Amino acid sequence: MDNQKIAVQIDDLTAAYNYKPVLWDIDLSVPEGVLMAIVGPNGAGKSTLIKAILGIIKPIAGSVSIYGKPYSKQRKMVAYVPQKGSVDWDFPTTALDVVMMGTYGSLGWIKRPGQKEKKIALESMEKVGMLAFKNRQISQLSGGQQQRVFLARALAQDAAIYFMDEPFQGVDATTEIAIINILKELRKAGKTVVVVHHDLQTVPEYFDWVTFLNVKKIATGPVKEIFNDDNLTKTYGINYKVAVNK
C-alpha cells in the first residue's frame, strides 16, 4: 500500500452552513483504485464532504487535491453523480440528453456537443442497460432507471475518479446489483470510486475501502481491517451489534 498513488488527498477540511460546521477538520487520503464507501448517520456530512471536494460548496478551511493538484485544475479527471432527488425530473428533456451532459465538462464553454459526444453518450447508456430508453422523457422513467441514467452520465464523463451520492437510494434489487457490478468494473479498470452509502449490511460485500464519518472522520482504511463494531459504535453512537441483533 505504501507505494500506491493517492487519488484524493484532503487536509484539515472544515465546511459549514451558516457558520455551523458540518464537517470538522477532516484529513483523508483515498488511494488510487479503491471502491470506497463513506458511511455515517444522517447529518454526518457525507454529501457535504463530496460537495466540498468538488468545490460545489466552499470549505471555510483546509484543502483538497486530486492527484496532487487542486480540483479546479483536475475537473476532467472527476465524475459526479448527485443524489437523484437533487434535480427536477419533470425537466423537459430526454434520457439521452441528460447522459450527454456528462460530456459538457470536456467540451468546455460555448462548444456544442456533436456526433462524437452523442456516440459516447449512447455507449454509456448501453453499459447501464438503458439504450432502449434513450428517447424517453426523463419523468417517464422509474426511480431505478433515473439512477441508471445518472450513472451513464458519469460514465460519459470518462473520469479517473467517480463520486456518487447515494446511488442505491430508491432503486430495486436488480438495479442495485447492476450498479454495483458497474462500479466493480470501474475499479477493475483502475478507477477510484467513492460512494456515499447507507446500507451497512452490504458494505463488506460491495466495497474494499471504507470511511466512517460523523462530522469528524472516525476511521478510514480497508474494509477487512476497520469495518468492525468498535468503529461502528464510535460513528453511530450506539452499540451497533446490539442494535442490529435486537
Added chain:
Amino acid sequence: MNSPQIEIQIIAVIVAMACAIPGVFLVLRKMALISDAISHAILPGIVIGFFVTQDLNSPLLILLAALTGVITVVLVEFIQKTGLVKEDTAIGLVFPVLFSIGVILISKNANDIHLDVDAVLLGELAFAPFDRFMVEGTDLGPKSLWVMGSILLITISLLLLFFKELKVSTFDAGLSSAIGISPIVMHYGLMSISSITVVGAFDAVGAILVVALMIAPAATAYLLTEDLKKMIGLSLLFGAVSAISGYWVANVLDASISGSIATTLGVIFLIVYLFAPKKGLISVLYRQKQQKIEVSLITFLLHLNRHDEESERHINHLREHINWQEVQARTVLNLAEKNNLIEIKNSVVSLTEKGLTFTEKSLEYIVNNKDEKIEPMKEDFFLFRG
C-alpha cells in the same frame, strides 16, 4: 392598416418574444416570482435614470434600471440566506420597498417627470410610435422598436451561445458546478438579461403585464412539450400570437393594448391547460378514469385466475364476491369481454388464453415492478404508463 398600427404590432411582437426567452428558464428554475419582483423593483432605477438621462429609451437608463433588478435578486438572496425567512417572504419584503421608493420619487417630482403611476403599472403601447429615432433628420422608426429589437437580438445570441450551459445549470446545478460551468455565473447572467428585458419592455407593457409576457408563454409551452428547444420555440410563438391578436382585440374593444395582450395570453393558457394532449386537465381526468377501470379489470381477472370453483365465477355472484357496484361491474365485464380476455359460458365467467397471459404478466409486473415485460402492454392500456 396604417403605419403606426403596423409599428405597434411589430413592437408588441418583439417585446413578447424578448420576454418569452428568459421566461422559459425562470419557469423551469421555479423562479417565476422573481420576475414579478424585478419588474416592480426596477421602478426607482427607471426614475433615477430618467432624472439623469431625460430619455426613457436611453441605454444608460436601461442599464441603471437593470442594475436595480439585479440588486433586488441579491437582496432577496441575502435575506433568504440569513435563514430567518423563506424565499417567497424575502421577495415579498424586498420589492414593495423598492417599488414604493419609485412611486414616492415620481409623486415628489410629478412636475418634472413625464411618468405617472398608471403608465408604470400598465404601460402604453399606443404611444410607442410617437417617440422616433432620428439620425441627422432621417426617421428610422420608433425608438422602442430599436431598443427592444436590440435586446431581443442580444437575448437570442446569448441563448444560442450558452444553450448548453443554461440547460445543465438549470437541470442540475451540482453537476454544472462540478464540471466548471458555474451555476452562479449562469444565475446572475439570466437575472441580468431578465432585468434588461423587463426594463426595455416596461415602457410598452408596464410592470404588471411584463410578468404575464414572461411567465404565461413558458407555462403554456411547458404543458405541450417535453423538449426544451420546442418549449422555447412554442413560447416565442405564443408570445407573438398573443401580441398580434391582443392588439386587434384592443382595437375592436377600444381597450388597453397591453391588457388585451395579457388577457389573450391567459386565454391561450386556459385552452391549453384544458385540452393539452398529455398534461391537459381533461386528458388527465380521462386517464385517471381509465386507470381506475383498468385496476378494477386486473382485480377482476386476478379473482378469476385464483378461483377454479364455478360458484366464485358465476356472473350473478361476482358482484358480491368482489364487492362492486353494478355500473362498475358492467363496465369491467364489458371491457374484459371486448378485449377477449374472458368468455362467458352458462353464466360462468372464465379466463381465455389471452386473459390468462395478460393476468400473469400483470401479476409479474405488480410483483417485480420490472418494466421490460410490460412494454408491449402499455400500447393498449393506460395503467402501465406511469
